[in-house]
Amino acid sequence: MHTVTRLLTLPALLALALHAPVASAAGFDCSRANTILETAICNTPSLSAKDDQLNALYTPLKAQKIFRELETDWLKNVRNQCKTPECLESAYDRQIRRLTALPAPVPVASDSLAPLPKGEVYAKVEDAPWQRFALAPFIGMSEDSVAQLIDVTVKDGVLHAFVYVSGDPDGPTYVQDKHVMRATSGTLLEYADDHPGWHVIARNVRFAGWSHSGFNDQRERYAGVQDGAFYYRQRSNGELEQSMVYAVGSQQPPQPTTQGYHAGSNTVRFAKARVLEDLNVANDQLRLAYESDGNSRGYESVMAPDSSGWSLVNPTWSEHRPVLYFDNSGGMACVWRVDLVNKVLSKVVPEHEAVSARPVDINGREALVYVQENQLMFAIAPDQ
Structure with a gap:
């Protein structure tokens, strides 16, 4: 037949x-x-x-x-x-x-990567064909609310994402210098892909997840997933901080812990090359320096030095690939992917409202979780 x-x-x-x-x-x-x-x-x-x-x-x-x-x-x-x-x-x-599940990507040693010849820049792809769709909407957000994606992980093959929604109008009060102050607080949420929807980890949290809140590079991080647990810091009275831990996927109340989470900036964690400029000051371009044993092997410009419209935010390296991602809040707002092997700068999420992108592997495939307006979103790379 x-x-x-x-x-x-x-x-x-x-x-x-x-x-x-x-x-x-x-x-x-x-x-x-x-x-x-x-x-x-x-x-x-x-x-x-x-x-x-x-x-x-x-x-x-x-x-x-x-x-x-x-x-x-x-x-x-x-x-x-x-x-x-x-x-x-x-x-x-x-x-x-x-x-069909793919094997884990083969690790690429930093020493095997080399900069572009002087004067050359990355090829730019404006329409990388990544599939994108919503995972879950944020319910009950006010006009002043801001959703920040803290970390993502895969446990037993299932995606988990941790989000902090700030701007709680009923935040707690505390006394400082004899004045009653209202804390800027919010809600910590967990998304589990096998039970789509939100689990509230904690409410009225004065979250202290990184050292430079609101900056292009948030620097040292105090919140994230490690060994199947989500750690974060919260402030109580004044600026006193308490480390908390929540077992991923457990839906049990978080507990105080003496073990804190501490990781380097996303700009340096898992880095395959050093970001040359301080993105908190000069963020209109991106240059990467290649080094071995403290010795320089040269640097490269990802975009043209005289290019405009770039405002790099939240640079984040892939743990498993020689790839850097960043949000762009300027005239070229979107989520971009920097491929250090093929020297390609790709727009993988074209929506201007896309922010806070975090890389993750799903079934062996490169993917991103991010926030877009009032929704948690997902993008996955095409099969080659």
Whole structure:
């Protein structure tokens, strides 16, 4: 049957399907096939086998919103757009690759990276084809509320994201210099992708997650995930701080702890090259210096020195790849990706409201979690 149907148009496939015995090998129930495509898949052995293979990959993942979104998008915009058996074969091959877990990326040593020749800059890609979709909206935010993505992690294959929403109008009060002060406070939230929605970790929190709040580079970090636990600092009376810990995914109350979280700036943590300028002062371009054993091996300009419209915010290195990401709040606002191997600067999230991007690996694939207006968002790199 397969060798015949490959030569037929979709209407011919339908006619053939109506006169063929119902198959049962597809991932869905062929006795309930009610579209031209489903009927064609059931009556084409190779397509039916691919559908089975895809179903076996998708079933253990479908509890997670990320994979449901990927599957829905594929069905609507790829598979269901097909008009020929060849197109269907290609569509299934593409989605099978997409859902097949990839091994961890091979580590790249900093010493193996080299700067561009003097005078050259990175190639710029304005429309990198990353898939993007919303994970969860922030409910009940006021006009003064600000959502900040603190950290992301993957536990047992499931994405968890930690967000602080500041601007709580009912924040606690404290006494300072004999005056009653209202603390700037907010709510700590956890997003778990296998239970889409928000778990409130704590309310009325005077969050102290980094040393330079509101700056382009937040410098030292005091909040993040380590060994399956989310650590953060909160202020009580005055400026007194308390370290707290929350077990990722537990939905149990956070507890005081003597163990604090302390990590370097995102600009230096996991860095494969040194960011030359102080982004809190001069942030209209990005230059990277390459060093070995304290000795300079040269530097490169990511964008042209006389370029305008750049205002780099929240530079963050990938833990597993020689890649730097940053938000841009100027005329070229968006989320950008700096690839140190291929020397390419790519716009991976084009929306101007996208901020606070944090890298994560999902099923072995490069991805980002970020905030866009009143929603937690997700972007995943295309398969190469």
